[in-house]
Structure formats: C-alpha cells, structure tokens
Amino acid sequence: MASKRDHYEVLGVGKDATEDALKKAYRKLALENHPDRNPGNAEAETRFKEAAEAYAVLSDPQKKARYDQFGHAGVDGQQGGSGFQSAEDIFAAFGEMFGGGSGGGFFEQFFSGGRARGRGRRGTSLKIDLQIELAEVATGVKKTLQIKRPEACDGCAGTGQKPGTGKNRCVTCGGRGEVLRNQGFFQLRQTCPACQGQGETIADPCTKCRGRAFLPKEVPITLQIPPGIQDGHAERIQGQGEPGVGGGPPGDLVVVVHVAEHPIITRNEDDLLMQTRVSFRQAALGDTIEIPTITGETASLEIPAGTQAGERLRIKGQGLPRIDGYGKGSLIVQVQIDVPKKLSKEQEDLLRKFDDLEDSKRGKKGGKKTMFEKVKDYFS
8 A cells, every 4th residue: 555645745835834834735735636626537536635634634733743753653543533535524624714614615616516406514513622630631531421412303303394294396596406696707606595405495394393303402422532632632523513404414523622730740741740748868868758640559759869859850651641652751750858847856956966067077078168158258
C-alpha cells in the first residue's frame, strides 16, 4: 500500500503557516479537485479527500502538535480523527468555510448540478461540555451522557404525516427539489426551502409532531475518554447529532472535555507537580518517604542528603500517559522544609550546639563568609 503524503506537502504550506494560510490553501485544492468538477476522475477525488484530511489535522492545534512530533502515527487511528469517507462528510465538517452551513453553502450549490431532488440533508451537529477529574485523565474513563436531541416521532414513525396519508408535489419547485437564484452573472441552484429538496410536501400532518417528524427526547450516549487527554480537547462522535432531513445522514456529537483542577496536584503537559514537606533532619541527612500519586497509590521518593528548600525531585513514570500511548510523564515533587514554631529547651540547646559546630567548621576550613558576615564587614 502506498505511503501517505506529508500533510504540509499536500496543502503546499510550511510548518509555520497561519490559520488563514491553511484555510486558503485547502479552499483552493478543494475547488480544483471537487468530484463534481472532475466526474469519474478517481485521482481528483483522492486529492480532494487528502486535502480535507490534511486540513483537519493541521487546523487543530492538538492534532498538529501530535503530527509534528510523531507524523501520521500520532493522529491516525485516534478518536476524533477525520473519518472522511465521502464529499458529504467533508461538506459537513468544513461547509462554513465556503459561505454556508453544514451542507456546504455556496460551495455545494456551485457544484450541485441538479442532484438536489430526493437527496437527504445532513443533520445538525450538537456540542456539549464534559468535565472530568485529573485522576480520570490518568486512567481514562467511560462516561454516559444524557443529551437532548430530536428523535423520530412515534406517532408517525418519523414521516411527519398521518398514517395512511400521502404527500403532494411541491408547488414552490414543481417537484424538482431545487430552485434557481440569480446572483450577478451566475445562476445558482439551491435546495428548495419549502420541501427541503424532496420535491414533495406533507398533505395531512401528524397531530403529535405537527408535521415536524421529530420530537425532543433525552438519550444516553456512552463515550470512552482515552488516557492523557488534554483540557479543551473536542471529541467527535459520528452519527450522534440531530437526525438528517429527507433520509440524510445524522450529524455528529462534539464533546468538549474540560479537566477540573486538582486540590494538590497541577499539570504541565504529561508531567504532574506537587509539594511535600520534610523535616530539617530529613533534608539534611536524607530519607525515603512515600508520596501519594494521582491514581491513589503511593510511590517511594528518595530525599538526598543536603536537599534544599524548593528543590524539585522527579519520580519517573508517575505522571500522565502520553496521548500517543507511548510512556508516561513524571511526578515532580517540590520539597518544602518544616520549621517548628516551638522548641523545647533541649532542642534549642542542640541547635545552638549545631550552629557552634558549623561556625567552628567554617573557621577551621577557612570557609566562605555568609552574606550577613560580608555586609557586617563592609560597614565595620
């Protein structure tokens, strides 16, 4: 099987291309290679889909970052991938770029060529927000969402008409399913607004849905969130949006994932950062302590002798899984040293003795003066 071309090569742009440059390059290629402009040309259809896939990856900051780091392996097979199987899929994803909605607007009308009648219209995509915990990012999680969307009316089985009744020929378009509109020097074909391109209208509407064919209903949707997902990631579930019109395919459901803040752990890409407190003795002499991890387990942390306040120690493999599935980040622990507010007489004496020993040690070895000693000498 032939290897896939580089996405930047497909669009003819560099890695520093702006959003406008990407959009301009994709629009140009899409117009040149549209199947209606190149009937029967399999190579043009391949270039058309290839350009759409390249734009879908490079216009998404997260997908672009994975692609820049891992190439096609970083984005192929990932949930929320392009999944373009036909021109209709591409119209639904990028139709607004060409002056219309999910159907492709002017771009689709320009090439429609009289195919409108009887062709269903894709349903509207839905968008919802989902909040998950940082611990769920570490393991991945399955969520069941309740979404409200139009469902086929059970009174008419989604036809919009009373059972046993028929339809009438649309008087607006004469049954053609489309109307002509003059725009300057051009004559454009548009889907008929009265019959939605079906060429027929309902003669006797259903009393339950009043001819709308659909009624709002809450439905459960199960979504598998992969480990390592980033805050703000948009997960697309194909076919779970609003139903299509006239037998058209349903839209998609776009779930925007938000990661809640953790009370003690913060995230930096795949690494996690937290603080821990140790005693002066542990910092000075060294120790091994247990640190809680994001999954609720514990990990051993070696405190080297002489550890300073604010020093950061790393536990490899205790961070978040990388989104490409290869390895994990680190848990970075910032050490804070506990200073007791009250000391016993014995503790005070021991600390003063320790201080005297330090002074004696510096004197014998000719150690460097402290900042306080330097300032004192300057003003004396």
